[in-house]
Amino acid sequence: MRVDSTFISLILWALIFLAGLLSVELGLSVAIIEISLGVIGGNFLGLQPTPWIAYLAGFGGILLTFLAGAEVDTQVLKSKFKESFFIGGISFAAPFLGAMFYAYYVLGWSWPASKIAGIALSTTSLAVVYAVLVETGLTHTELGKIIMAATFVTDLGTAVALSLLFLEFNWFTLVFLAASALFIFIIPRIYPWICSRYGERVIEPEIKFLFLILVAFMYLAKLGASHAILPAFVLGLALSDQFMKNRKLQQRLRVVAFAIITPFFFINGGMNISLKLLLLNGGLLLQMLLVKQVTKIAGVYPLARKYLPRGAMYTTLLMSTGLTMGTISSVFGLTGGFINQVQ
Template sequence: MENTWLVAALWIGLALVSGLIAGWTGISISLVEIAVGVVAGNFLGLHPNQWVNFLAGVGSIVLTFLAGAEVDPVVLRTKFRESVSIGFLSFLLPFIGAFLYAYYVLHWTLEASEIAGIALSTTSVAVVYAVMVETGLNETEIGKIILAACFITDLGTVVALGVLFANFNSWMFLFIVATSLILAFVSRFTPFFLNRYGNRVSQLEIKYIFFLLFFLGGLATMANSEAVLPAYLLGLAVAGFFLQEKTLTARLRIITFSLLTPFYFLKAGLYVSLPAVVTGAGIITVGLIVKILAKFLGVWPTTRFFKFGPREGMYTTLLMSTGLTFGTISALFGLNHGYINQVQYTILVTVVILSAVVPTIIAQAFFRPDREAVTREEKLEAKLVP
């Protein structure tokens, strides 16, 4: 019989080790947790059980909600062209490139190639948001543009998955109607609820957020969609209010990064089978190159068109090249519904996880903008604007 407490101690111990390594090396904690998960899965025989899957799922949902809540509505409006252009091209070109590679080079079926296109077109909200928070760039305009562009990219992947594979039944109709109604009223009701019931020992505002996330996630699951989609939309709906509620946001971050996201990122690393990686190294390498190259062709010229600095443009391009949450979800969707087999799933998930690690390490090591310098420049630009 499994000893729940020892299993929990093992997972939290790995998270603790990951945090220490991240502190010693300066590498983003999310990437270290993924790498530790790879080692634990291949050499320690670690595997997720039901409650680990639940905590990891909650971690991805709340992290996605927080990422949506960090999208400044003012920046989204004032930098609408930049955000939409970067986000849309970040989705479109990798989708086309990965689809063509899978269909014409690997000779996968049409459905498997479509899954490949969707899985490799994503940008990892989880990784990008974690990096933004660690560096403090989520408080800057460039960070908010990147988060807004991530939203557009992943919205494109969700729409593509829905149009190509969704089962439009009564549950899907109910999910769409319920989500639309909640999103329409939540931005007005949330300030009222928090002003009336917030700041109590029982933390009713946290329970309120979790209730909405779980409820919409449950409806999404019934509709064969994914719980992270309404979480992102819900975060975006309350973003204006949450940007003013720094204390509430900080409490949610503490819960998320200390307890929930370690399970999510460690579990993501478990999907990488090193023997399978060695066997399919050529295919995986080319797939990673296709994704990153397509992202560069779409994002880098767009950042230059909108007069991003060379450093900021490269940093934006590299972070938009990451993938994790929606990529693994899309691959798992294809596997569960028989559109791809286990070998194809391993290839896609490995490419997705490598895309979370490689571009982020390069971006953080060589192109990370200095937060203070960026803030000073943004303040100067604001003064110069009439």
């Protein structure tokens, strides 16, 4: 039976509203609650990702990544580059190598499937990290900025590994890279004029312009068999000084994102989790989870304790999250025939 899209929308907005209430009452990150409610909706309420949900979820992930880049203090990034690079680098390398070799030598997976496992489990979700840091008020602290910069390094490693090992380049890949570089170079130079000429209006042209550019990244990335996460983050980074000067604009963009768009990203992530498959393959799930967490903690914690002694464990736990790039890598492996549905 075909379910009416308006009814699906009604259920989703009810879950989004409930997630907000539970987040306030329980003192937990709304991202975690939205993912949990997405699991409930997908497994018990019959909700399934539709094209419009998938589109909003994809855009929500890109928007979160852009916002995360915009929160990074470039001065802190320059002064703390070594800390961010080493923490982010080991956060990628340790679980990538650990999961890949475990899947190949212990689980007996094929070499391509093992590489997909390593890539998928190497990730740290920039979107989840950013959402948690915003809710805890840490985005303006040095700790929060270093964590976001380190997370970007991790996801950069994941994206590069996936591209080099599996993705097929075409002429549109070059177009995507060239257009992304051009946008990142030009937009920080014209955006202040757009804000001064068209800003402070209820129709928010300056926000709509950013949405246009992010959707352009998504479109070009699709043509180029790539992903818009990296240019979105770098564009946010390039505009971070502008947002630091205009906190009201940053706050309005956050409100639009967290109220309307990003909940679909987290709920859609939960809807893609099959409890039936997890229960049937609980042993495999537990093994892969332990491999990821053990390698992440073993790699990140010593460096975090050295560079961020007051927030070492908090940094380590946040760096152990995964969603966006992990999902992208897994779906790519499945559609490309490198892994099966259980894997």
